[in-house]
Amino acid sequence: MHPRTLATLDQLREADWFSTVGVNDTETAIVVGSWDDAISLCAMDDWQDLLLEAANQYCSRLAERSPSRFGAWNDVVAQVKLATVPLVEERTSSVVAANNLPKVFVHTVQWDVLHVCMEAEYADVFPPGFFASQAYWYVKGHFPCGWDGKFPEGRIIVY
Numbered sequence: 001m002h003p004r005t006l007a008t009l010d011q012l013r014e015a016d017w018f019s020t021v022g023v024n025d026t027e028t029a030i031v032v033g034s035w036d037d038a039i040s041l042c043a044m045d046d047w048q049d050l051l052l053e054a055a056n057q058y059c060s061r062l063a064e065r066s067p068s069r070f071g072a073w074n075d076v077v078a079q080v081k082l083a084t085v086p087l088v089e090e091r092t093s094s095v096v097a098a099n100n101l102p103k104v105f106v107h108t109v110q111w112d113v114l115h116v117c118m119e120a121e122y123a124d125v126f127p128p129g130f131f132a133s134q135a136y137w138y139v140k141g142h143f144p145c146g147w148d149g150k151f152p153e154g155r156i157i158v159y
Contacts (some may be wrong), residue, residue: 001079001121003015004018008120010085011139012113017091020141021159029155030148031136035099041146043104050147051108054130061126070126073118080117088113106142112144 001009021038024031032038041047063070087109096106116135119128137158139145146157 001085001117003073005080005117005120007119008135009087012087012116012135016141017138018141018143021143023141025140026158028155029142030155031142032157032159035101035159038143038145039102039105040142041157042108043102044146047146048059048108049150051111051115055111058115058119058122058126058129058131062122066125069122076121077114077118080114080121084113084117085110086153100132108145109138109143112138 018153021035022031022033032041059070059073064075088106092101092106092109095101112131112134115131116128119131133156134144137156142158144156144158148157
């Protein structure tokens with residue numbers, strides 16, 4: 001993995017994930033007040049579609065700028081997952097158990113963290129964007145779980 005990706009992983013490891021869920025400590029996002037609200041939002045097709053579209057758009061830009069680097073995408077994903085999957089499992093297990101959270105929560109966090117790292121891995125080809133902004137919320141202790149408005153207009157919704 002690229003040193004940028006390792007630094008991203010270090011920053012995520014040092015953060016206190018989910019420590020400020022429900023705390024309205026920002027004016028740039030809509031903050032929901034419960035895990036039920038957050039899970040309902042993150043499970044919505046609109047949010048899952050936005051996450052998928054963000055990944056697809058990044059891949060498209062990467063393929064345009066460097067077809068050869070993009071050709072290694074699946075191999076890089078496999079390598080990055082060796083670090084992200086255990087990290088997410090470690091960071092979500094207690095909150096899942098304490099709040100009886102469904103699999104969609106862990107899957108969403110896995111997707112976000114994997115793509116944060118993929119944006120870091122390929123930042124020399126195309127700059128990080130959507131998923132780097134997701135990482136910001138995890139580092140701040142929130143869970144990004146939805147979008148209010150028609151993307152890119154509107155605001156992120158976090159718990």
